[in-house]
Amino acid sequence: MNLKLAKKLLAKVAFLILLAAILIFTVFPFYYAILTSFESGSDLFTVEYWFSSFDLANYKSVLGEASFVTSIWNSILVASSTVVIAMAFGLTAAYALGRVKFRGRGAVLMIVLSVSMFPQVAVLSGLFEVIRAMNLYNDPLALIFSYTIFTLPFTVWILTTFMRQLPKELEEAAIVDGASPLTTLFRVFIPLMWPAMATTGLLAFIAAWNEFLFALTFTLTNSERTVPVAIALITGGSQHELPWGNLMAASVIVTVPLVVLVLIFQRRIVSGLTAGAVKG
Amino acid sequence: MLLVLAAVAGWPLLRTIWFSFTDASFSNISEYSWVGLENYLVYEDGLWFGVLADPAWWQSVWNTLFFTVVSVGAETVLGLIIALTLNAQFRGRGLIRAATLIPWAVPTIVSAKMWGWMLHDQFGIINDMLMTLGIIAEPLNWTANADLSMWAVIMVDVWKTTPFMALLTLAALQMLPSDCYEAAKVDGIHPVSVFFKVTLPLIMPALMVAIIFRVLDALRVFDVIYVLTSNSEDTMSMSVYARQQLVQFQDVGYGSAASTVLFLIIALLTISYLYLGRKKIGGES
Numbered sequence: 272m273n274l275k276l277a278k279k280l281l282a283k284v285a286f287l288i289l290l291a292a293i294l295i296f297t298v299f300p301f302y303y304a305i306l307t308s309f310e311s312g313s314d315l316f317t318v319e320y321w322f323s324s325f326d327l328a329n330y331k332s333v334l335g336e337a338s339f340v341t342s343i344w345n346s347i348l349v350a351s352s353t354v355v356i357a358m359a360f361g362l363t364a365a366y367a368l369g370r371v372k373f374r375g376r377g378a379v380l381m382i383v384l385s386v387s388m389f390p391q392v393a394v395l396s397g398l399f400e401v402i403r404a405m406n407l408y409n410d411p412l413a414l415i416f417s418y419t420i421f422t423l424p425f426t427v428w429i430l431t432t433f434m435r436q437l438p439k440e441l442e443e444a445a446i447v448d449g450a451s452p453l454t455t456l457f458r459v460f461i462p463l464m465w466p467a468m469a470t471t472g473l474l475a476f477i478a479a480w481n482e483f484l485f486a487l488t489f490t491l492t493n494s495e496r497t498v499p500v501a502i503a504l505i506t507g508g509s510q511h512e513l514p515w516g517n518l519m520a521a522s523v524i525v526t527v528p529l530v531v532l533v534l535i536f537q538r539r540i541v542s543g544l545t546a547g548a549v550k551g
Numbered sequence: 552m553l554l555v556l557a558a559v560a561g562w563p564l565l566r567t568i569w570f571s572f573t574d575a576s577f578s579n580i581s582e583y584s585w586v587g588l589e590n591y592l593v594y595e596d597g598l599w600f601g602v603l604a605d606p607a608w609w610q611s612v613w614n615t616l617f618f619t620v621v622s623v624g625a626e627t628v629l630g631l632i633i634a635l636t637l638n639a640q641f642r643g644r645g646l647i648r649a650a651t652l653i654p655w656a657v658p659t660i661v662s663a664k665m666w667g668w669m670l671h672d673q674f675g676i677i678n679d680m681l682m683t684l685g686i687i688a689e690p691l692n693w694t695a696n697a698d699l700s701m702w703a704v705i706m707v708d709v710w711k712t713t714p715f716m717a718l719l720t721l722a723a724l725q726m727l728p729s730d731c732y733e734a735a736k737v738d739g740i741h742p743v744s745v746f747f748k749v750t751l752p753l754i755m756p757a758l759m760v761a762i763i764f765r766v767l768d769a770l771r772v773f774d775v776i777y778v779l780t781s782n783s784e785d786t787m788s789m790s791v792y793a794r795q796q797l798v799q800f801q802d803v804g805y806g807s808a809a810s811t812v813l814f815l816i817i818a819l820l821t822i823s824y825l826y827l828g829r830k831k832i833g834g835e836s
Contacts, residue, residue, distance in 0.1 A: 286639075290647060293633055297650045300710065301657060303676060304665045320676075385821055389564070390771035392790040393814035396797055396807045397563025481658040483774040484790070488798060499660040503778050515668050522661040533656040534649050541718050 308519040329520035338493035342501040345411050353418045353479040354472045361426030366456050369434030386424050391484050409491040417485045422475040433467035470539040498525045567807045611792040619769040622708045630716025638724045655714040663778035666707040697785040704786050723757035789813045
């Protein structure tokens with residue numbers, strides 16, 4: 272009997288260790304970035320595991336730089352416009368794909384899915400030419416335009432999946448009452464689709480906020496950059512003298528809003544990710 | 552919607568393929584002439600030139616494949632472990648699940664920089680930990696050492712994308728019927744064999760989809776490598792190679808040829824996956 276108890280206790284301890292390991296694995300790097308961002312001067316170069324100083328100098332110097340603040344605004348502008356555009360096109364497309372029966376519907380969905388598999392670098396030179404032709408080079412508008420390449424596919428997929436789950440009777444009732452397809456979409460579906468829209472919108476926002484390759488290639492000057500590029504290009508006096516304190520402060524500033532959003536909406540995000548992938 | 556997709560994906564793709572047969576340059580993209588297959592492979596004065604004859608390209612192909620296999624493999628195993636843990640009932644489960652979402656929310660650039668700092672050769676905490684534990688005697692230069700830098704990149708990627716795997720696997724686990732487990736319990740089967748005989752086969756389809764997604768994503772990896780080790784040849788992926796030719800060396804034709812090859816590799820994989828998938832779906836119905 273005692274042996275069984277000991278075994279049970281051992282299993283419990285092992286489980287707790289496993290949990291602790293997972294927690295450390297996932298949280299520690301971010302924790303360490305926060306810790307570093309509050310250190311300055313020579314404190315930076317001694318390894319610490321706990322908060323020993325609380326110095327806001329790094330934050331002050333990062334936020335004092337006009338170009339970094341501008342790039343935050345650029346990022347907000349680009350990411351939110353991308354969301355609006357992806358929503359507008361995604362909803363109408365999802366309505367057509369989820370509700371209207373037409374030939375080649377499966378083929379259209381397949382095309383949409385395969386676009387989401389595109390390596391971004393494969394369209395880089397072609398897209399660059401398009402952007403040059405539209406005179407949008409070195410302009411955040413170019414990013415809004417090019418981000419639809421990866422936000423549209425999954426918006427369409429997730430919204431179509433949700434749209435299909437809504438009961439058909441609702442739509443039929445609207446048609447019987449003489450509503451046009453657009454009225455049906457705006458008056459019947461959109462109010463019901465709120466949760467799905469919040470999910471996809473958030474995913475699109477995060478994707479646009481984090482994008483790097485296009486943002487790096489299609490912008491040239493500091494005033495037009497988005498935050499990921501701004502962070503990647505922070506340099507010190509030489510290659511081996513990166514201002515790590517500032518870098519970590521900037522990283523924390525960029526990441527904290529996302530982490531907060533994700534933690535608030537975690538259930539929605541999980542369901543969105545699984546709808547987008549598992550049913551794909 | 553289709554028109555937008557065509558404008559933003561289809562047309563640029565066709566142009567890229569077109570450019571790969573020309574000698575266009577990045578600074579003056581409108582003037583170019585047709586050079587045929589010269590960017591891919593050409594035989595001149597007893598030597599082969601072009602992307603397919605460039606050892607740096609094959610190095611980047613090998614890097615990408617190595618990166619994809621190792622990191623997706625590690626992510627799958629770790630994701631499975633985390634998902635199985637989170638599937639158990641315990642207090643504070645919501646907290647742990649929220650914590651696993653953090654790496655996913657951190658932008659790739661930021662996570663690369665964060666790890667770059669943790670892996671710093673002189674002041675990095677990873678070296679400090681390993682030295683305190685007595686595993687290594689002197690600090691390692693993770694990001695610049697040719698033997699280690701690839702592992703550094705893989706470490707960052709595994710950290711960043713394991714949550715994705717874990718969440719997808721968890722979703723699959725939670726859809727499993729509980730009567731299978733009750734039956735196994737009644738029959739007194741060991742938990743480990745329950746996992747391999749019951750759980751794994753049942754979540755296999757969902758797990759496969761997640762793996763395919765990750766593989767396709769890993770094959771086009773760019774930002775982690777670019778930020779962590781810049782243009783070092785030891786870790787260069789196909790995307791980094793193509794972009795370097797395109798932007799840094801201003802050779803749009805050559806870079807386009809490289810990206811076209813990358814596109815073909817991914818397209819081939821996708822098509823074979825869809826073909827196999829459709830066969831399976833056809834079999835079910």
